[in-house]
Amino acid sequence: IGDTSFSLGVLVLLAFLMVLLALVTILGNILVILAFIMDRNLRHRSNYFFLNLAISDFAVGVFCMPLYIPYSLTGKWYLGKGVCKLWLVMDYLLCTASVFNIVLISYDRFLSVTKAVSYRAQQGITSNPVVKMVAIWVFAFLLYCPAILFWEHVAGHSVVAADQCYAEFLNNWYFLLCASTLEFFVPLLLVAYFNMQIFHDIQRRQRHGSTQDCQPPRSSSLSWRFCFLPRPGASSPPSEAEDSVSSSPRPKKESLITEKLSPSRGNSVTPENDFSVSFCSRTGSKLQQDKKIAKSLAIIVCAFAICWAPYTLLMIIRGACQGTCVHNSLYEITFWLLWLNSSLNPFLYPLCHVKFRMAFMKILCPKKFAHGRITSSH
Numbered sequence: 001i002g003d004t005s006f007s008l009g010v011l012v013l014l015a016f017l018m019v020l021l022a023l024v025t026i027l028g029n030i031l032v033i034l035a036f037i038m039d040r041n042l043r044h045r046s047n048y049f050f051l052n053l054a055i056s057d058f059a060v061g062v063f064c065m066p067l068y069i070p071y072s073l074t075g076k077w078y079l080g081k082g083v084c085k086l087w088l089v090m091d092y093l094l095c096t097a098s099v100f101n102i103v104l105i106s107y108d109r110f111l112s113v114t115k116a117v118s119y120r121a122q123q124g125i126t127s128n129p130v131v132k133m134v135a136i137w138v139f140a141f142l143l144y145c146p147a148i149l150f151w152e153h154v155a156g157h158s159v160v161a162a163d164q165c166y167a168e169f170l171n172n173w174y175f176l177l178c179a180s181t182l183e184f185f186v187p188l189l190l191v192a193y194f195n196m197q198i199f200h201d202i203q204r205r206q207r208h209g210s211t212q213d214c215q216p217p218r219s220s221s222l223s224w225r226f227c228f229l230p231r232p233g234a235s236s237p238p239s240e241a242e243d244s245v246s247s248s249p250r251p252k253k254e255s256l257i258t259e260k261l262s263p264s265r266g267n268s269v270t271p272e273n274d275f276s277v278s279f280c281s282r283t284g285s286k287l288q289q290d291k292k293i294a295k296s297l298a299i300i301v302c303a304f305a306i307c308w309a310p311y312t313l314l315m316i317i318r319g320a321c322q323g324t325c326v327h328n329s330l331y332e333i334t335f336w337l338l339w340l341n342s343s344l345n346p347f348l349y350p351l352c353h354v355k356f357r358m359a360f361m362k363i364l365c366p367k368k369f370a371h372g373r374i375t376s377s378h
Contacts, residue, residue, distance in 0.1 A: 011073055014073060015073060018069045018072065018073075018336070021065065021340065022069070023061075024061075024343045025057060025058070025060060025061030025065065025342050025343040026058060026061040026062055028343060028345075029057045029061065029342070030058060031346060031360060031363060031364075032051070032356070033051065033054050033055065033058065034363055035356060035359035035360055035362075035363060036050075036054075036359075038362065039355070039358075039359040039362065041355055041359070042355055042356065045128070045129050046105070046108045046129075047355075048129040048133060049101060049104050049108055049133065050349060050356075052133045053098060053101035053102065053105065053345060054345070054346060056094045056097040056342075057094075057341075057343075057345050057346065059094050060091075060339060060342040061343070063090055063094075064087065064090060064094060064339070067079065067083070068087070071165060072332060076164075077163055077165035078163075079165075081162070085149065088148045089144075089148055089149065092144035092145065092148060092167070093137075093140050093145055094140075095338065095342075096143055096144060096183050098341070098342060099184065099304070099308070100139060100140055100187065102187065102191060102300065102301065102304050103190050103191055104132055104133075105297070105300070106191040106194040106297060109198065109293050109297050110197055110198055112293065113201055113202070113290045113293060114197055114198065114201045143179060143182055144179060144183075147168075147169055147175065147179075148168070151167070151168035152168050171318075171319050172319060173320040175319075176316055176319040177316055180315065183312075184309075185312075188304075188305060188308075188309075194297075195298055195301060198290070198293070198297065199294055201290075202287065202290055202291060202294060205287055206287070296348070296353060299348055300345070300348050303344050304341055307337050307338055307341035307344070308338055308341065310333075310334040310337055311337060311338040314330065314331055315331075315334075318331060
């Protein structure tokens with residue numbers, strides 16, 4: 001609900017900041033959507049969920065913010081009750097979908113880190129992310145939109161004035177508590193759990209996997225097991241190898257003992273060494289990749305918590321005291337802080353993901369990027 005007690009200078013400043021925030025939200029999320037469309041490297045299953053989040057955030061900037069700015073500055077709604085209902089449905093739907101998308105992204109990252117084998121096995125199932133993306137919008141719609149559309153018909157009257165635009169249940173503490181639990185508190189607990197599991201898994205692998213499983217194999221054990229195997233990549237045929245052994249004045253048993261006592265020779269004839277190096281390299285690379293995933297997810301989730309917590313708590317308090325214990329200006333600040341999350345998300349993608357950063361460079365600086373590719377290829 002708008003507050004008209006501001007001076008003209010403050011109103012102009014507020015209008016400028018609100019329009020700027022809307023433009024940043026629109027342009028930032030357009031960039032994410034274009035990057036996904038133009039760069040095939042981004043069309044990974046988990047990145048579809050980022051696309052879904054960008055679509056909801058883009059719609060917030062295109063529809064929700066512009067319609068709310070005049071209402072926020074003047075304190076009066078001039079667009080009629082029908083548009084008010086549409087705006088409320090879109091606002092609650094898009095913001096709730098944004099939250100659920102963050103939960104879905106966290107869950108997907110959780111699976112990719114802690115259950116990597118089964119996660120990779122499902123990469124070919126193209127319908128899987130689409131079903132989840134559609135389910136996000138269905139659940140988001142069911143949480144608030146039926147109440148927005150039919151509350152006054154069930155109650156038999158409307159509590160919203162003709163020049164105002166807010167949900168009929170805005171002062172119903174019980175409904176707000178239940179809805180906020182499903183919209184914020186449960187998602188926050190879920191993403192916190194996913195993050196803790198990811199960090200716990202990474203720490204466990206650092207303590208055990210990367211320090212023990214990937215130690216260089218001891219030559220003494222391998223020399224006894226693989227001393228009969230030919231040197232990898234050796235050009236001499238087996239007959240020549242046999243001739244060289246038989247021509248030696250020492251017996252074969254002594255030759256085997258020499259192989260055991262010579263660590264460098266024992267290691268050089270073991271193809272398992274190449275496998276161990278390759279396996280350990282892949283394991284270390286996966287661990288580093290999972291660390292980046294954990295850090296990026298933590299940043300996105302922290303931004304979500306910081307932007308959503310004040311609004312959610314104030315909304316519940318405001319509903320409990322029928323709007324008398326929370327000043328309108330404070331409520332407005334938390335309302336715009338909630339929308340700020342839609343502006344921050346597209347900037348967190350390039351900050352946390354190299355592929356998004358490269359895709360953004362292709363769009364924003366195509367000539368410079370092409371020149372960089374040419375020089376790097378030389």
